[in-house]
Amino acid sequence: MESKDKIFTLSNLQDQLQAWRAQGQKIVFTNGCFDILHLGHVDYLEKSRQLGDRLVLGLNTDASISRIKGPSRPLQDEMSRARVMASLLFVDAVVLFDDDTPLELIKAVQPDILVKGDDYAIENIVGQDVVTERGGEVKTVPLVKGYSTTNIVKKIENQQNS
Structure with missing residues (x-):
């Protein structure tokens, strides 16, 4: 399987989710x-996948990142980011979403387990009510301290300016 085979549209993902659920x-x-992609991401995603059988990754589109983080982001286009994420062994599906939050995607996916980093309080995680109302779980995983894309960008900018 090639990494691009793990990049789904929402309708194709629905078919794949149905097949996985049929297998329990x-x-x-x-x-x-x-x-x-940095160590913090790899560790977070690996720990997330260990909580279940399949890991679905909702990936913000370029437009949604620009709205959230400003016009200088993203640094890489959405298809490049999707291919990189899909290449990871522990990521089973990547699906792009254009909203500012993943709420509608979470409603469509109906995951058994919703995961975010431990920098979030469970009650503040978008979609936690959707998942718990249908008997699913919401969990946080510990983040590797000191790793963030923002910190990497700042480090590069500081090196260029010195």
């Missing part, structure tokens, strides 16, 4: 921008 597999969902 537990679906884990998380989301993010993943603009520059």
